[in-house]
Amino acid sequence: MPPRHSILKLINNQRKTENKQNKRGSEKNTMGNPFKEPPSLTKKLFPYILYALLPIALIRLYFYPIPISLSSSNQIPQNTPTLTTTAAASSSVSPPSTEDERESAKITCDYSNGKWVPDKLGPLYNDTSCGTIKEGRNCMSHGRPDLGYLFWRWSPKQCNIPRFDPQIFLKLLKNKHLAFVGDSMARNQLESLLCMISSAFSPELVYSTGEDNKFRRWHFPSHNVNVSIYWSPFLVNGTEKTEEKNYNTLHLESIDERWASELDQIDMVVLSIGHWFLLPAVYMYGDEVLGCHFCAGQNYTEIEFYDVFGKAIKTTLDTIIERRRGGKGIDVIVTTFSPHHFEGEWDKFGACPKTEPFKEEEKKLEGMDAEMRKAELKEVKAIRDGDKKHAKLRLEALDVTKLALMRPDGHPGPYLYANPFANGIGDRVQNDCVHWCLPGPIDSWNEILLDVMVRWAGQPRREG
Template identity: 30%
Template sequence: MASATQIAPKERGLRCCSNIRSMLWLLLAALLIAVVCIHRESKRWIDHNDDDDDQTAKSSLSNCNLFSGKWVYDDNSHPLYREQTCSFKFDGLACERSGRKNLRYQHWRWQPNACDLPRFNAMKMVESLRNKRFLFVGDSLTRSQWASMACLLESPIPSGQKSVYPDGSLAVFKMKIKLMKGYNATVEHYWAPYLVESSSDHPIIHSVKSEQIVRVKAIEKHGKHWRDADILVFNTFLWWRSRTKFKVLWGSFKSPNKVYEEIEMHRAVEMALDTWSDWLETHVNPSKTKIYWVSMSPTHERGEEWGRPRGETCYNETEPIWIEGYQGSESDPRIMQLVEAAIDRLGRKGLKVQLINITQLSEYRKDAHTSINRKYWGNLTEEQLADPRSYADCVHWCVPGLPDVWNELLYAYIFHF
């Protein structure tokens, strides 16, 4: 009996410990269940708020002219990425790598007058591109916007799941950016400076200074590569402004009996836009494909127009132009009118093309050109080297820089309009 009496307290102690452990496990399980429930509710609340934010943004933006506003210096939110962190190295656009020291041009944010631009969400854009083609069509300025989009989108993508490469037999026409394994998403640029067929269709072997021959009624050679795109972004302007008249070819380049006609530039543009419009109407499914047109990109080669001595250019410019409503003489409102007329005609036929009007906001940015901070193809003469103004590129733009803002506007229209 004595031994039994001595053991009983031990048993009671063991049972007590066992009960405490059981209670602790139950409390832990309850805590885990609570955490999971809170997480799920939180996610539902966040997702709901995201939807609410999207609806609020859509409501706000629908009554706002995104293209009317001002430039605000913002070194907290801009640039949206760093040149060094973008794994895609585009020669001719990387101004910092090419020696530019003053980087203020990277920190300007476009502020619309009546609303705020939505913050560019790279992961949201990548997710939306799953199993889709995002295609930019145009010249080297369009390629700058494509390069900017590549750098913007790659930030959330793990190393090894993105690449830039020529597209097989179409290497002379198209470059692809492959985004994330399993996503089957591509962002592409297709070289077509006039949209229609021309003597400058090779993206490397061409020169705007050479004779330009345009087939204003022929587009299928290019268009057959655009047909299955889910997002199409078009632009043409720079090459048209190179001359007042164009040599138009009726018939094929391969035909032994070629017929040429010299046509005034604006008439040639109008005919090319008619051909482009007819192609879209015939080949694009408006329920599948979103279509955007980016307006003309201005140049800054006449410093006297913003108060500099005659002969000055964008060379060494470090600030935007602060003349409200400034428009340089090198832009061409007539081309813009022709584009708007073509878009209106398509709209009346049930095919929506959204105009991204980057012209006025870009007019102010004399500071954002590549100037002398770019890779030059060919050797510069001693005379040119002695006067940097003579070879400063006041047509193209540094990346990161102004093309990122074009893509912020494009992003706003893709998701909120």
């Protein structure tokens, strides 16, 4: 059952025991002193009032944790709320036990249908409380002067997303291995998650290899949970461009074994790719060249990358299912395409200048962003609605494309590097309008991820 019910059950059991003890003690005292005055009504009611208020207080603490102060490395503008963190205090997480609870867990939520609303609490962590933030995402430490982008939360119309609880997250993954697989956006989401969990539990880096530490693993000994990142910008087998060959080569029929070879050790996988498919590439299926994208001088047929992108997702999902058939279950999350917000050239001062989210009427999901999202959702739906036998699979699209589209204010921009305007504003400055500041909007991706996991806890796996 969910953590709040576990807490209430524990309190009710304790209440029954104490009531019996109080009753026996009262009878004993009355027999020993028949002339003793009976206790007042206030004294009788006080324990019951206390027991009634305690669960309310616990539920209140779960949804609205106690705030602490912001890192001293940044000044907060007047009238701006203070950043917060929390030390989670939740009980064990079990599948819903009553009929009403089971029905509630089955209710779906369209997370993409909602809006960004002001949030006085702010993020769970800051620029100094988490040691896993990639330098280029640490906007606060790099001198970004405005902090308003930190005080928004995503509010779906169909459901309420609770504040992220590190203890519930780790309890759901106890004795399991979670892997993020993909490009730098997968890394961005991973580092956000590690920082959110670190507000209550510290991870131990237990493995690191590859250029720029592209393959890493952390361990949370309190719950025996492993969290890994695997660099695989295409998911399928691919060769990245070099100085001699200025295009990528993708083999769409086979999966990237740098991560897939460890599938039998993974209990939950988050797949996140997209932006590398916009680069020049030659596409192959076996020994056959299907075509290419922006590969001038190669004498190959130019083809759009949307179908290729979808094919890479399909090959990945089919391979996961095939390799886990008959074995233990696996949970798969496909994080949909996260749009960039370049307004003009990447090295101009105003490349992504917004400081607030778009309003719904200001921005529509269309063009390339819509097509990339469509390709991913199509393949997820085909698997979920398919009639062929599957492994014990739970599959969900983490549909964040619209959420991301509405947040042009959440990128590092010129604060990709520390204090870019220390010597004044120059003609050119490198901007990052693709990745997300940490803390920042991408923290909401992981709040949705946890909500999906809580709903999964009350649903059986598909048998295969």
